[in-house]
Amino acid sequence: MTRLSEVDRHRALGLLQAGLPISEVSLRMNVNRTTIFRLRQRLNKTDTVSDRPRSGRPRCTTQRQDRNLVRNHVNDRFLSASASSGQIRGRNNQRISANTVRRRLSTSGLRARRPYIGPILTQRHRHQRKLTLWAQEHAAWDRIQWRSVVFSDESRFCIDHADGRVRVWRRSGERYPVDCVREHDRWGRASLMMWGAISYNDRIGPVFFHNRRAINAQTYVQDVLQAHVVPYTAMYGNIVFQQDNARAHTARYTQQFLEQSNVQVLQWPALSPDLNPIEHLWDYLQRRLDCQDHQPQNAEDLENSLGRPWNAIPRHFLQTLVSSMGRRCAAALEAQGGHTHY
Incomplete structure (x- = not known):
């Protein structure tokens, strides 16, 4: 027997x-005759046929x-809902499902999101980011x-890469059809390293390195500093050059060349890509490439x-990026030297 809706009751x-x-009437409405009898009784007693309020499950x-x-x-922000459901018992010591945990967390404002992927910052790194560079000197x-x-900065670009921004519109159960799968080579096929520099009104480079091996100090000095940075600083003067702490940058050979060339270098804390505005430029170029x-x-x-x-x-x-410093x-x-939203 079907349950009568409010329209069918009337x-x-x-x-x-x-x-x-x-x-x-019970035959026409496909319900038990007792249902029709009680429906008439409820109308006589309460003057309505609507359902009464219920407490719910x-x-x-x-x-x-x-x-x-x-x-x-x-x-523990990385605790999964399924693991949490096995740790806590509900009323009367009953098991709760992972979906119940997700609903409770959602009610409190917690949502499952992709985490920000950042470098490992030790206490020493946080101290350098907070005190040595920014708070005391450049804040x-x-x-x-x-x-x-x-x-x-330098950045490696590959012909094929896995972009986490790409989304696919599919129905339930359509995860693996050919038109719903985005194929890519794990090793990215051909790639190159690109060096570039920016200032408030200009850009320097780019310089491309097709060799897959790491850039050494001699290559960095000859192809980057001597060919691009030194002429730029000599032309404009009163320029401060920023570079990160890669091995080719901190090598004695590189430091001696910068000192002999009278290039003023900005001290930079380790593992701080979020503080360098040119990092947004690499993302800009990758989007244009895609x-x-x-x-x-x-x-x-x-x-x-x-x-x-x-x-x-x-x-x-460029001006917007530099102005964000x-x-x-x-x-x-x-952030006390920790990760920032940049």
Whole structure:
């Protein structure tokens, strides 16, 4: 027997008022005759046929257990819902499901999101980011001082890479069909290393390295510093050069060359890519590369595909990146030298 909706209840009452017997109405509505009899009784007693308020199914967890769930996931942000469901029992010592845990966490404002992937920061690294560089020396720099800095970095680009931003529209059970799978080579096929530098109003480079081996100090000095950085600083003067702490940058050979060339170098804390504005430029270039109609097939095509957007970077974009240094310093101080949203 089907349960009568509110519309069908009024229809059944209308048939009764038309003079049909209860047995005939029950046959037409496909319900038991007792249902029609009680429906008429409820109308006579309460003047309504709507359902009365019900308490609903009792929750399988108490409020105290809900607080414990939330506390466990706040203390361990990477604790899975399935693991948490096995640690806590509900009312009457009953098991709770992972979906119940997700609903309780969602009610408290916790959602499962992809974590930010950052470098491993030890206490020494956090101390350097917070005190040695930013708090004591550069937190009070104004925009004019930051405009005299040239920010540099290297980044590796591959012909094929796994972009975590890509989404696929599919139905349930359509995870593995060919048109729903994004194939890529784990090793990225051909790749190259790209060096570049930016200032408030200009860009330097790019320099491409097709050799898969790491850049050594001699190559870095000859192809980057001597060919690009030194001429730029000699032309404009009063320039501060920024580089990270890669081995080729901190080598004695490199340091001696910079000192002999009178290039002023900005001290930089280890493992601090979030404080370097040029990192956003690599993401910008990768997006432009992904939007091309014809994807590069070899290292030479990849070099051309990166060189064109590099030379076409809008000046206002460079100015926006460099102008963010004050906010980056403030974010590093607020995070006590930890990870920032940059």
